[in-house]
Amino acid sequence: MSPLNIIVIGGGAAGFFGAITAAETFPEATVTILEKNRTVLNKVRISGGGRCNVTHACFDNRLLVKHYPRGEKPLRSLFNAFDATATVRWFEQRGVGLKTEADGRMFPTTNTSDTIVDCLLTTARRLGIQIRTSCGVASLSRRQEGNWAVQLLTGETLKADRVLVATGGYPQLPAYGWLPEQDEPVVSPVPSLFTFNVPDSPLLPLAGVSVPDAKVYVVGTKQEQRGPLLLTHWGFSGPAILRLSAWAARELAEVDYRFTLRINWVPTLNENELRNTLQDFRQQNGRKQVITQNPFGLPSRLWQAFASEVGISDNQRWADLPAKQLNRLIERLTNCQFNVVGKSTFKDEFVTCGGISLTSLNQQTLESKAQPGLFFAGEVLDVDGITGGFNFQNAWTTGYIAGQHIGR
Template identity: 85%
Template sequence: MSSLNIIVIGGGAAGFFGAITAAETFPNATVTILEKNRTVLNKVRISGGGRCNVTHACFDNRKLVKYYPRGEKPLRSLLSQFDAASTVDWFERRGVKLKTEADGRMFPATNTSETIVDCLLNTARQLGIQVRTSCGVAALRRNGSSRWSVELLTNETLIADRVLIATGGYPQLMSYSWLPEQTEPLLSPVPSLFTFNTPDSYLLPLAGVSVPDAKVYVLETKQEQRGPVLITHWGFSGPAILRLSAWAARELADAHYRFTLRINWTPDLNDNSLRSKLQDFRQQNGRKQVVSQNPFGLPSRLWQAFAVEAGISDLQRWADLPAKLLNRLAERIINSQFQVSGKTTFKDEFVTCGGISLDGLNQQTLESKAQPGLFFAGEVLDVDGITGGFNFQNAWTTGFIAGLAIGNKASSLQPSSAS
């Protein structure tokens, strides 16, 4: 049999990992990476503030899959082939030591993403993988019964026996139009991992103030999350907000990013226990001013903003606080509501919800059921995680699995009747 010609479309984390695994597993194959941009591994370079959050130190796969709003079920099987521990081992065997931070995120010990970029580039070079940049793909078509024509935007056409698509997520459905006809089920992409814009919020002047533990809700849905919340000059951010945006991605897109956000700034207290604590504090600190004494350990500027918004003056003492104003204060602590009108993408780490459905793929190999010889990996799949290294872990896992299988003889190199 002549040497297999494998083309990987996409020079990001999943594309490189798939190409490297394919070249190591099938040493007689010719492997080429095509990247539409002038440089490769761009997201690896900028992620984690330029440090690259390689993965997360969660080595129990039953827990790890809970960090993925979409893809939890298929990931259970995929991670059994290549998980976070496998990622750590893979890089360490190539001289890249990873370190774990207090929140579980794992970075290269050098604290620079260039360490990861250099590792992938050098490994690819050693394996003879050809990396071509400024090579955008205009169309991908069947060439005969088993081969593929990869038509580039430069009008050049390449021929491949197997193709791995690892282009990352696309923001619009039309961006997938270059894929072959009768391809896999495609779920319309919408953004995930974004912050909330609240232009009318009275808290905007408090930009930079954070609360380590709050509970956030999207009213009229079942979506809620708990964790740190950061007040920004445009609205709200922080881990709890980003997680909420991820799990509610489709509902918020359907609402055109206009909805009511509710925040409980003291999530261990319900309405009754909060009011009871306020009354107790009032009795014990009657002579003190409300704006300067807060019983919940909230940031002083935030507490003062609540007091002002409730109509409490700077000189108001706890002992003289009318029940009406006490109730207003309690409402702002446990039931703050803000009108969200728009979103802001989280830094440069754009993540999409949607893409190629895993239902249309062999979930052991990530090969298309309808188009044998066509494989998918990374964020082009309808799999996305929250921040913390989970999206890179998806890239390493799916890239490895596709690369491991891409050189195997397909059960049938004729397209199946599945659509």
């Protein structure tokens, strides 16, 4: 009997992890990775500013799943098989140490993604995995014998007993058309993890200013997030915005990314507490200028912008601040509204909400119910996480599970 022939379509994080796991679990099998680009692991290489945010230091799986706007329920069982703890151990066993930063993100101790790329490439080559680049797949079809025909864009046709699709997400639904039909339709893809364009924002000149804690809302919905916020020359970015874009991905797509964004710049206080704080501050600092004395630790340029917007002059003292201007200042701090008219991709990262529905797959193996011998892993699935290493964790987990079962 000839050895099992396994083809992995996609040379990214999930594809490599699936191929490596398959080769280790089924050493008699022949494993081949097909990558449409000239180089492999491109997203691994550029992620985290070239450092590769491998995973997140969240080692309680009940909490880990809460970082996935899509896929929380199926990930509960998948993480039981391979979670963040397993990821750290896997890389450490292959000589790659990881370190945890203050926000929980985990990077290689070398501070370069090349360490992760080299580890995956070296491991794959040691296991005899064949890596073919510039090999785009045109179609995938089941042959009468029960195995698979993988037709390349070059016209060449490869035969495979088992296939793992780990191509990453596609921005448009027709791009999934080369895949065999599943039990459930492909979930229409829309972008996730993006920044907000606000071309008429009065805060555009403050690009680069960051606020460590703000609360952001999509007006007219229940979507809200809290965290660091970054002012940009096109609008807003930072963790709070990115998380909001992920959780509200479908709602924002439905309104063509035109909506009202509300920001509370002082989320630790309710309106009454804020008013009392300002009143006390005014009494204690009556002779000082409003524009130079701000009681909330906001960046000085942002505070000055708010003061200017409500008509406070440069030399106006706290003691001379009329109630009308105080009320307007409170409104700016707690209910600042902006008209968002578009989005921008966050750095070089592109994550899709949508893809292959997990209800089409065996939840324990990630094998297609309708197409035996066909497996899926990574972002091609309708699973996506917020920024911080969670999408790579999805890639490692699903790649590992598909690789563990693909030869059975």
